[in-house]
Structure formats: C-alpha cells, structure tokens
Amino acid sequence: GANGCDGFPKIKVAIVGGGLVGTLSACYFAKRGHEVHLYELRPDIRELEHVPGRSINLALSVRGRAALKEVGLEEQLVQRHGIPMYARMIHELDGSTRSIPYGKKDQCIYSVGRRFLNESLLTAAEKYPNVHCHFNQKLVSANLKQGQMTFERQPSKEIEQVEAQLVVGADGAFSSVRKQMMKQPLCDFSQTYIPHGYLELCIPALSDGTHAMPKNYLHIWPRGRFMMIALPNQDASWTVTLFMPFDEFGKLDTPQRLLAFFKEHFPDAVPLIGEEKLVSDFFACKPSPLVSVKCGPYNIGDTALIIGDAAHAMVPFYGQGMNAGFEDCRLLDAVLLKHKFDVGPALKEFSTTRRPDAEAICGLAMYNYVEMRDLVNRKSFLIRKKVDSLLHSLMPNLWIPLYTSVTFSHMPYAQCIKNKEWQDKILDRALTLMAASLVAFAAFFFYNATY
C-alpha cells in the first residue's frame, strides 16, 4: 500500500471480532495510519440497554495496563474507572476473613467492567477516521492466503465478500478465523474443557450506596472442589463468580437445595446476596463451560494472524486471559514496527516468540486450577506466600515469586516458569540442607550426650 508520512507502508487490515482484544488491536493499527475494518458478530453493544446487576468484571494487571497505556487509554479506563484491589480477602467457612497482600503497599490489580472496557475501546477505535466498524457481521468462511473473507449479515443472512491485505482474528475461544487456519497443513490445535463450570451472581450495594464488603479486595471463598470469587463494581455492587463441577451444579436443582448448599459452604455470603436474589440469579441462567485452547502457528504467511483467546484461550484461574490478549496487541505492534511493517517476517517472529509464552500462561492457569484445592489448606498457600515475600524483600531482583512475576511484571510468561523452577530447586536444596544439618546436629548432640 501507499507509504504514510512515517515512511511505513499503509495496509488495509480486517479485524474479525470486536471484543476486548479486537477493539484494542484496532486502536494500535489505526494509530499507525492503516485502514482498519472491524467486523463484529454482535450488534453495537453501546446501543443495548444496561441490565443492572448484570455487569461482568475482570482483573486487569500490569500487562494489560501497559498495552492500554500505549494507545493513551490507561488513565481514562483504569485510573478513573478501575477499582484497585491491594489484597485477596479469604473467607473461611466460619465466616472469619484474612487478607494476603498482592505485594508492596502500592501494588494492586484493578477490577474493571467488561462492558465498560469493550464500549470504551470501541469508541476509542472509532475516533480514528481510518477505522470502520461493521456490526452484525459474522465471518462464515475465508480464503486466508488471499485475504478474502465471507461475512453473513445478522439476522438477514445477506452475504458480503470482503478483501484485505491482513486478516487479524480476534474472534475469541471459538474463533472462526482459527477454524479457517486449521485447514492449512502443519497447524497444531488442542482444546481442553475442564469439569468445572461457572455462574455469575451479584452482591448488591447497601441501601446507603456503599459496598457490602471491604471494597479494595479480591474476595475468595476457597472450598476445595469449588470456589467463589468476588470483584467490586463502580456501582458498589459485587460480581460474584461461582466455580463448581457441572455435576455439583446439577444437584442444586431446587431453591431449598441451593439455599442449604450456600448456608453450608458460603454462610457469610447468603445475607450479602439475599436469599431471594440468590435463588432468582442462580436459576436465571445455566453455568458456562471453561475451555483451554492451544494452537499454532498463529499466522499464515503475511496475510492472516490470530490473537487473544482465538490464539490462546485459558481457564481464568490466573486472571490473565484479557491481560495476555492485550499484551499480544502491544507485542504485535512492536514487532511490526521493528520490521518496518514488512508483515511476513513480523508475523513469523510474533508467532515464534509469542506461542511459548502463551502456552506457558495457559499451563500456569490450568496448574492454578488443579492447585485451587491448596487454596483450601491455606497453610501451604500462606507459608509459600510468606517465604516468597521474605526472600523477595531480601533479594528483590533475584527472588521474584511466580505470582508476582506473572501479575506484576512484564517477564515473558515462559521465563516466569523457568524462574519458578529455579526457585523450587533452590528451595528444595535449602530445605534438604536444613534437614540434613538438623539431623547432623541432633546426631552430634546425641553422641556428645551419650558418650
């Protein structure tokens, strides 16, 4: 395409999927002066009415914030709208609570509204004159090598053919662009559904408009096979997510059983949610599945690429899915710039470098899901946190705990794992050494005392 004022070629980019990652990616491409066409299956969510108490929220941490910052949105979307969470608040069965800080006193993650984020990113993208949004358009097929796409207008089913020099698939965990890519040889794909489902509930604001629980915390009710988590909303309500195996959900098939279950496992949450609201919200919708997707490579030559959940959907037990997708946008922009928008080599480098990191965080999230039980015998969770924070305070640049490196650093996810393995080796050796010296000391003491 024509070379813009910065000397880089300008191309026509089609982004499929106007969710969190697609809209942010549109801002990045638009900022570089490309012609961006964003195609979204759903209608323009900004025109849909707001259903109170149905706001879904997410934990945004440094990786996601850095990506928003580069398109000038961090201040507006996070500082002004996000609610800082400085610690986890763990709710014990007896109703007692205990907080575990995320890090130093100013280190926090932010609770942000999904719909607010998506609407704001759409509006930010549309501000660029070179961005064109097309709603109610569903990608149904494509010839990605030629940059050709076929969309079906909803609900008329009218077909529209579109061409672009680059197709970016940001169409989520069940991506149509990825499905088209998988027709190519040498494309790997695996997906894993876990036996747990999730369902959102709501803790309403108190009558005086304040939060019903301490506001700046990520609240957790860890109960082994199931768990509840609550993030604060701007309107002083809480969005509560219940994670439970589908067969457990199936047993709660009457209001009586539901209330008995909550009174047994989450007694302190029942008055906060309210019994009527608990029953109505719980039976209002079915639990949703959780899937983990790994695939690769992420590109086809210089004409197609997948990012976000389309490339690496993960279970949410690290609060990194959106953060990783936003980080994709930032890293893609950097690698395109590095290659002066020579798209072919840039996409190849993006896919080669990003895939091991994406697969690492997918693995860490699944590991957390399996370890979630350990959040129950909090001793291990607590002890590891205390050891980690002690060593981190002694050797801040050497000993970076795994959770800190994932949530509070830009360390490539794969390096976070290597870093953790190194630490485990050190910890194991230290414990072995301590144990051995303890034995030696005891033997020495015993020997002296006896002879």
Ligand SMILES: Cc1cc2nc3c(=O)[nH]c(=O)nc-3n(C[C@H](O)[C@H](O)[C@H](O)COP(=O)(O)OP(=O)(O)OC[C@H]3O[C@@H](n4cnc5c(N)ncnc54)[C@H](O)[C@@H]3O)c2cc1C
């Ligand atoms: C319960 C739960 C809790 C989570 N908590 C967190 C958290 O705390 N922090 C965090 O960082 N992440 C979290 N995540 C992950 C986060 O929600 C996802 O990583 C993020 O939404 C991915 O964004 P995306 O744009 O890639 O995909 P999506 O948000 O799924 O957007 C895909 C878009 O593409 C559109 N689309 C799909 N198919 C087509 C098609 N054929 N044609 C056109 N458009 C199409 C869809 O309508 C949608 O708008 C959580 C996820 C779940 C399930």
Ligand SMILES: COc1ccc2c(c1)CN(c1nc(C(=O)N(C)c3cc(Cl)c(F)cc3C(=O)O)c(Cl)s1)C2
């Ligand atoms: C909206 O729905 C959801 C659902 C799940 C999550 C989030 C939002 C946000 N999540 C975060 N997880 C971490 C984390 O690193 N770990 C190890 C944790 C993992 C679990 Cl499962 C947990 F309950 C607490 C922590 C914790 O440490 O607080 C963060 Cl840091 S944020 C999980």
